[in-house]
Amino acid sequence: MSLFGKVFSRVIPMPLHSITLVIVWLMLNSTTSLGHILLGSVLAIIIPLLCAPLRLPQPKVKRPLKLINYALIVLKDIVVANIEVALLVIGPMDKINPGFVAVPIELTGTLPVTLLASTVTMTPGTVSADISKDQKWLYVHVLNMPEQEQEVIDFIKQRYESRVKEIFGC
Amino acid sequence: MSFLMELIISLLLLSGGIFVLVGSIGLLRLQDFYVRLHAPTKATTLGLGGVLGASILYMYHLQGYVSINELLITLFLVITAPVTAHILAKVAMHHRVKLMERTRNPELVETSRAQLPPTPIDNSSDDKKAGTNREV
Numbered sequence: 001m002s003l004f005g006k007v008f009s010r011v012i013p014m015p016l017h018s019i020t021l022v023i024v025w026l027m028l029n030s031t032t033s034l035g036h037i038l039l040g041s042v043l044a045i046i047i048p049l050l051c052a053p054l055r056l057p058q059p060k061v062k063r064p065l066k067l068i069n070y071a072l073i074v075l076k077d078i079v080v081a082n083i084e085v086a087l088l089v090i091g092p093m094d095k096i097n098p099g100f101v102a103v104p105i106e107l108t109g110t111l112p113v114t115l116l117a118s119t120v121t122m123t124p125g126t127v128s129a130d131i132s133k134d135q136k137w138l139y140v141h142v143l144n145m146p147e148q149e150q151e152v153i154d155f156i157k158q159r160y161e162s163r164v165k166e167i168f169g170c
Numbered sequence: 171m172s173f174l175m176e177l178i179i180s181l182l183l184l185s186g187g188i189f190v191l192v193g194s195i196g197l198l199r200l201q202d203f204y205v206r207l208h209a210p211t212k213a214t215t216l217g218l219g220g221v222l223g224a225s226i227l228y229m230y231h232l233q234g235y236v237s238i239n240e241l242l243i244t245l246f247l248v249i250t251a252p253v254t255a256h257i258l259a260k261v262a263m264h265h266r267v268k269l270m271e272r273t274r275n276p277e278l279v280e281t282s283r284a285q286l287p288p289t290p291i292d293n294s295s296d297d298k299k300a301g302t303n304r305e306v
Contacts, residue, residue: 027241078212130259
């Protein structure tokens with residue numbers, strides 16, 4: 001690595017985070033004035049410097065287009081989930097058959113697992129509750145369990161896990 | 171403000187309000203902690219989404235530019251809601267919160283508390299013992 005590269009990665013350890021911070025700062029203040037750009041830039045340099053030692057190595061996003069596709073699918077599912085849960089909540093209570101399932105997961109790295117767990121929580125009738133220490137099992141609480149538990153597991157694995165796997169290529 | 175615009179904004183506000191209301195009704199009606207958790211995490215996301223959408227449209231119509239704060243609120247909401255739900259469920263497990271009688275696989279709470287893999291389903295009757303034996 002060239003000298004410039006070394007200095008650059010020292011001063012700005014997380015370039016993507018820094019850019020995001022500037023953009024979010026400008027969005028928060030809803031201006032593009034020079035003062036705020038400067039202030040945002042200073043924050044975008046100082047905050048990553050403080051946070052860099054806390055960072056765990058994460059797998060890189062390999063297929064950004066798939067990520068966008070995934071976000072759209074999840075967005076659609078959130079809307080469906082809302083309507084489904086709303087109907088269940090208003091309907092008769094004895095229709096609700098809750099239960100726990102343990103979903104085996106094949107992802108590696110905390111970021112993909114976090115993404116999957118968050119997706120599971122946001123989507124139809126499931127809330128992720130815990131992860132086993134070896135990160136191979138995701139415990140999920142299901143609001144309305146179908147007769148076959150395997151249905152829920154297959155749904156999560158096919159619809160979300162396979163896609164997350166593709167995105168991170170792991 | 172044109173009638174169409176007013177109509178769209180009111181529809182968004184109404185549907186948003188209905189979803190938030192249903193979320194609160196859910197909190198009241200559902201019977202155990204885990205099931206209650208579903209109502210605010212799900213119904214409220216879309217409810218707030220509707221209200222924020224109405225706010226964006228209204229401000230756009232009034233001022234002529236898209237106010238970005240609403241987008242940020244949506245972003246933070248989508249990031250924080252699942253994390254909160256996850257932590258709440260985890261805490262509930264650790265406190266062995268009472269489950270609904272119908273809840274299936276309640277034995278999973280024990281292995282989940284210990285963050286162990288679940289024991290095979292065929293010997294689910296002595297799950298507890300198997301769970302503690304596995305610890306080593």
